[in-house]
Amino acid sequence: MKIVVTVKLVPDTTAEKRIDPATKRLVRSGVDIVLNPFDEYAIEAALQLRDKLADGSTVTIFSMTPESGREVVRKALAMGADDAVILSDPGLAGSDLWATAYAIAHGIKAGGFDLVLTGTQSTDAISGDLPGMLAEYLGVPALTYARHLEIDGGRLRVKRETETGYQTVSAPLPALASVTKSANEPRYPSLKGIMGAKKKDIKTLALTDLGLTKAVGSDGSRTEVLALATPPPREKGRTVTAADGADGARIVLDFLKSRQLL
Numbered sequence: 001m002k003i004v005v006t007v008k009l010v011p012d013t014t015a016e017k018r019i020d021p022a023t024k025r026l027v028r029s030g031v032d033i034v035l036n037p038f039d040e041y042a043i044e045a046a047l048q049l050r051d052k053l054a055d056g057s058t059v060t061i062f063s064m065t066p067e068s069g070r071e072v073v074r075k076a077l078a079m080g081a082d083d084a085v086i087l088s089d090p091g092l093a094g095s096d097l098w099a100t101a102y103a104i105a106h107g108i109k110a111g112g113f114d115l116v117l118t119g120t121q122s123t124d125a126i127s128g129d130l131p132g133m134l135a136e137y138l139g140v141p142a143l144t145y146a147r148h149l150e151i152d153g154g155r156l157r158v159k160r161e162t163e164t165g166y167q168t169v170s171a172p173l174p175a176l177a178s179v180t181k182s183a184n185e186p187r188y189p190s191l192k193g194i195m196g197a198k199k200k201d202i203k204t205l206a207l208t209d210l211g212l213t214k215a216v217g218s219d220g221s222r223t224e225v226l227a228l229a230t231p232p233p234r235e236k237g238r239t240v241t242a243a244d245g246a247d248g249a250r251i252v253l254d255f256l257k258s259r260q261l262l
């Protein structure tokens with residue numbers, strides 16, 4: 001079985017992020033770029049599935065990233081993935097979610113897949129929408145927010161997290177699942193893994209390899225960032241002194257009522 005894990009490269013969460021006022025895009029140069037931390041759970045889930053199946057299944061990392069991201073992708077190989085593909089082309093600059101999902105779907109289809117695993121969100125754009133869009137473009141079922149995954153008789157079965165509890169759902173392969181943080185504890189690359197990753201294959205795909213031209217990048221994007229603004233600073237909190245617990249509860253109750261929160 002071929003398991004593909006989509007991995008986004010993002011600015012380090014501790015790095016100060018800047019938006020270029022001219023292009024209204026996140027400035028990605030001059031900051032440390034790392035694997036999207038949410039994607040490490042998807043990688044770990046894929047490695048566990050592969051090792052449990054132990055039938056020659058493979059894990060391929062797929063990332064749409066500039067060529068400069070190649071060595072960051074190698075960290076996923078050091079964790080134990082078998083190989084990687086990066087979709088890298090200047091024509092992808094300015095891609096919105098729609099164009100990103102469209103391009104990634106074409107790249108994944110070109111290499112073939114039985115199961116696609118994604119993180120639930122990125123730490124920079126944080127839309128959480130890509131997994132659903134990708135499944136739609138791939139024409140496969142999307143089993144989102146998976147905290148436990150199993151392959152059984154040609155079907156993917158997942159336990160998914162919901163706001164109120166859990167659901168167990170299954171779908172025939174090929175399928176896509178987004179993996180939550182509670183699914184596992186991602187492994188650290190071992191020294192052997194780091195050394196071994198140096199020899200693993202990272203293939204580069206360009207838009208021409210996929211026969212894509214206009215439907216990606218800023219030309220192919222359906223959305224446009226019109227304006228950006230920083231949120232106003234939070235107002236200083238109000239400190240109240242209560243005579244006793246009952247008085248404190250009354251003050252809180254009156255405050256909530258005054259804001260029509262009760």
Ligand SMILES: Cc1cc2nc3c(=O)[nH]c(=O)nc-3n(C[C@H](O)[C@H](O)[C@H](O)COP(=O)(O)OP(=O)(O)OC[C@H]3O[C@@H](n4cnc5c(N)ncnc54)[C@H](O)[C@@H]3O)c2cc1C
Pocket residue numbers: 006007008009025036038039062063064065093094095096097098100101104117118119120121122124125126127128129130131221223224225
């Ligand atoms: C109008 C507009 C313009 C934009 N312009 C640019 C731009 O110029 N440059 C730019 O870099 N971004 C740009 N973006 C952001 C870019 O489209 C998003 O980063 C991308 O669509 C993924 O969305 P997300 O990060 O919210 O993913 P989410 O839905 O939050 O991520 C969920 C999962 O999807 C997968 N994933 C997401 N992105 C990738 C990827 N690139 N490769 C592999 N897997 C991935 C990961 O598994 C991740 O865990 C733009 C967005 C908009 C709306």
